[in-house]
Amino acid sequence: MALGCDEVRELLARSGDALPLSDEHADRVAEHLDQCAECNEHLSRRVAQAVGAIPVGPGPSLPAVRRRLAEDQRKSVFLRLAAVAAAVLAILSTGWALLRHDPAATPAPRVAADRAPAPSPVKPPNPEPPQLADLKELDRNIIQCDGVLALYLQFCLSCLNRPTDEDKREYLTRSLLIFREVRSRSRSQFERGGQSVESVTRDALNDALQMISSSKLASVNFFPSKVMEFKLEPPDGWRSDHQLGGTRFRLTLQTLPLYLNFAYLRLALGADDAQMGRIEEALWFDLFVNLPKRMEDRDPTVAPKAREAVLPLLHPWQQKIFRKIVGPM
Amino acid sequence: MALLQSGRDEPLGVLMARHGAELLRFFLLRSRDPHTAQDLANETFYRIFSKARTFEPKKPFRPWFYTVASNVWKGWLRRRRPPEVSLHSLPETAEEEAPSDPDSGTDRATRLLEQLSDLDREILVLRHYEGLPLKEIAGRLGLQPGAVYTRLFRALEKLRGPGLKSDSV
Numbered sequence: 001m002a003l004g005c006d007e008v009r010e011l012l013a014r015s016g017d018a019l020p021l022s023d024e025h026a027d028r029v030a031e032h033l034d035q036c037a038e039c040n041e042h043l044s045r046r047v048a049q050a051v052g053a054i055p056v057g058p059g060p061s062l063p064a065v066r067r068r069l070a071e072d073q074r075k076s077v078f079l080r081l082a083a084v085a086a087a088v089l090a091i092l093s094t095g096w097a098l099l100r101h102d103p104a105a106t107p108a109p110r111v112a113a114d115r116a117p118a119p120s121p122v123k124p125p126n127p128e129p130p131q132l133a134d135l136k137e138l139d140r141n142i143i144q145c146d147g148v149l150a151l152y153l154q155f156c157l158s159c160l161n162r163p164t165d166e167d168k169r170e171y172l173t174r175s176l177l178i179f180r181e182v183r184s185r186s187r188s189q190f191e192r193g194g195q196s197v198e199s200v201t202r203d204a205l206n207d208a209l210q211m212i213s214s215s216k217l218a219s220v221n222f223f224p225s226k227v228m229e230f231k232l233e234p235p236d237g238w239r240s241d242h243q244l245g246g247t248r249f250r251l252t253l254q255t256l257p258l259y260l261n262f263a264y265l266r267l268a269l270g271a272d273d274a275q276m277g278r279i280e281e282a283l284w285f286d287l288f289v290n291l292p293k294r295m296e297d298r299d300p301t302v303a304p305k306a307r308e309a310v311l312p313l314l315h316p317w318q319q320k321i322f323r324k325i326v327g328p329m
Numbered sequence: 330m331a332l333l334q335s336g337r338d339e340p341l342g343v344l345m346a347r348h349g350a351e352l353l354r355f356f357l358l359r360s361r362d363p364h365t366a367q368d369l370a371n372e373t374f375y376r377i378f379s380k381a382r383t384f385e386p387k388k389p390f391r392p393w394f395y396t397v398a399s400n401v402w403k404g405w406l407r408r409r410r411p412p413e414v415s416l417h418s419l420p421e422t423a424e425e426e427a428p429s430d431p432d433s434g435t436d437r438a439t440r441l442l443e444q445l446s447d448l449d450r451e452i453l454v455l456r457h458y459e460g461l462p463l464k465e466i467a468g469r470l471g472l473q474p475g476a477v478y479t480r481l482f483r484a485l486e487k488l489r490g491p492g493l494k495s496d497s498v
Contacts, residue, residue, distance in 0.1 A: 012482075026475025033478065034462040047457045047481070050488040051354055055437045057363050059349035060370035062342050068375050221408040225368055246362040 003032045008039050012046060072214050082177060127317065129268045129325045132258070139267060141190050141197040146183055146263035147256035148230075148238055149204050150284075151292055153179055155251065156212065158290040160222050160244075167217040168289070176284050178211045183263075202230035205240065224249075254295050259306055259325045260287070268325060269318045282309045303327070341374055349374075352398060355458055358450045359402050361442045369405055373398045395458050441488060449484040452477055 008029055011021075021029065033039050132140055153175045157163065163171060186204045189195055205227040213223050224242035232238050239252040258264045260283060266276050287305050294302055303326050311319050352373060356366035376397050384393055442450065448470065455466045463481070467474040 021475070021479065023473065023475050026479050027473055028475075030463040030467070030474035030478040034464050034474070040462075044456075044460075046485060047453065050485045051358070051453060051457050052351070053488060054354050054357060054441060056350050056353040056357065056366075057438070058367065059353060060345050060367065060374050062345055062374075064371050065341060065374045065378065068371075069378060072379075216408070243364070246360075246364045 003028050005032075005036060005039055008032050008036070009042055012039075012042055068210070068214060071210050075211055075214060078181060079177075127320055129258075129321050132264075135267070138190055139263075141200070142187055143258075143261055143263040143267075144197050144232065144255070145186050145190070145201045145204055147261045148201050149179060149182060149186070149208060150260075150262065150288065151253060151256050151295075152205055152240070153208060153212075154288050154290070155253070155292040156209075156223055157220060159292055160224075161220045163217070163219045167219045169285075170217055171220045172285050172289070174215070175208075175212065176280065178208055179284075182208045182211070198230050198232060201238075202227055202240070205230065253292055256291075256295075257303075259303070259310075259322065259327075260291075265310075265322075265325075269314065269321055271318070275313065278313050279310055282313060341378055344377065345374060348394060352394075355395065355398055355454065356402065357438055357442060358454050360405075361439065361450075363438060365405075369398075369401050372405075373401045376401060398458075444487045445484055449480055449487075452481050453484055456481060 011029060033043050132143070157168065157171050157175065182204050185207065186200050189200045189203070209223055209227065224244045226243045227240050228243060228248065229241040230238065236255045237252060238255060239250055241248055241250050262276060262280050265271065265279060271279065283306070287302065287309055307323070307326055310322055314322055349370065352370045353366050356369045357363065360366055377394070380397065451470065452466055455461045455469065463474045463477045467477045470477070
């Protein structure tokens with residue numbers, strides 16, 4: 001027997017937890033509601049009213065969306081410039097390689113010659129690596145921030161995500177660019193003064209997160225939304241509280257060893273930009289992957305691998321310094 | 330939308346004022362977590378701006394808007410992982426934050442939504458945000474239409490709460 005609109009609306013208007021309908025009756029009510037436009041409208045109004053009564057907290061944030069849009073725009077300009085610079089560099093280096101091409105040389109010596117460090121105009125610095133305490137405060141701050149940022153970017157890759165090989169390579173390339181960009185911003189902040197190393201580092205981590213999250217990869221897409229707090233924990237650790245999904249977590253890590261800290265190596269080895277670029281790339285794409293976990297596990301292969309990766313890129317006098325920084329094996 | 334399509338972001342504020350609360354409820358019903366809901370709402374408006382050019386002005390706004398929101402939700406589901414990291418000592422739970430006000434909107438919403446099963450919340454979303462007939466909802470969820478109606482009725486009762494059980498239709 002078909003139901004009438006009155007009966008259905010009376011059912012809709014009922015209140016109370018129990019709904020005394022048999023399955024068959026309920027099916028007929030549902031069928032009527034789907035077929036009768038007016039009763040369907042009644043139901044829609046009632047659903048809208050109930051959903052609309054769910055209390056909500058603060059709404060979406062226009063400044064947050066605008067920040068992200070601005071970041072996107074800035075990043076897109078940055079990436080375009082980086083691509084143009086890389087293309088120019090590739091053309092120049094190809095031209096240079098062709099000009100100095102020696103047809104008599106076999107490929108192997110050529111490769112070896114390419115890997116060897118270019119003659120450095122830099123006068124060998126003190127053969128003893130500097131102690132952190134002897135450095136200027138500005139340099140110490142930059143070194144601390146640099147180490148945290150590098151480790152954190154790698155933490156996001158290997159500890160939070162399970163990337164495919166292709167995405168891992170892509171993330172490492174992007175994150176190195178982001179690392180360099182954020183590092184130079186942090187350096188400017190330190191040079192302006194007035195901010196603690198902890199607050200500059202927290203800003204740096206948030207900048208990096210924001211840049212990464214604006215272009216996530218399919219299998220590298222799980223990142224903390226925000227670093228709420230960053231603290232150094234002397235003598236050799238740091239911690240950060242971050243928002244991950246709906247939960248706040250604390251990450252505690254050891255400080256990056258000085259022999260892996262790019263800012264420190266630059267000072268200690270007297271390396272120029274080109275040489276530091278080679279050192280950074282050799283470490284970033286290899287030893288640094290999964291480094292937070294290796295450090296946590298006190299992996300004994302880290303130091304030997306660092307020597308293996310870095311020594312071929314150094315002049316003999318730099319090699320002596322680097323060996324001292326790494327310490328006895 | 331025409332202004333958004335021209336690359337100006339001022340109308341985002343208007344859209345947020347008009348649709349922000351309802352969008353938050355959409356994500357609250359899906360996730361039950363106010364923080365996630367807010368993040369996803371921000372993400373939706375970000376995409377609305379980025380994809381404004383794909384909107385066809387002759388078509389209604391709401392379905393397009395909630396299609397974007399649904400895609401944001403699906404993307405979040407795909408990349409969601411348990412909140413844990415693989416380091417031995419992690420995660421350490423951070424210090425407890427100050428207890429929130431139990432009468433705040435977000436807490437009341439959380440308590441309210443905890444009374445509903447995942448299936449009930451899905452039915453509410455399909456009915457209210459996607460506007461599907463009960464029969465189609467039943468088909469999608471593998472239920473009888475009558476069961477969908479019964480669940481919907483009971484979910485509405487729970488949402489009305491004890492203080493709101495006066496007549497509402």
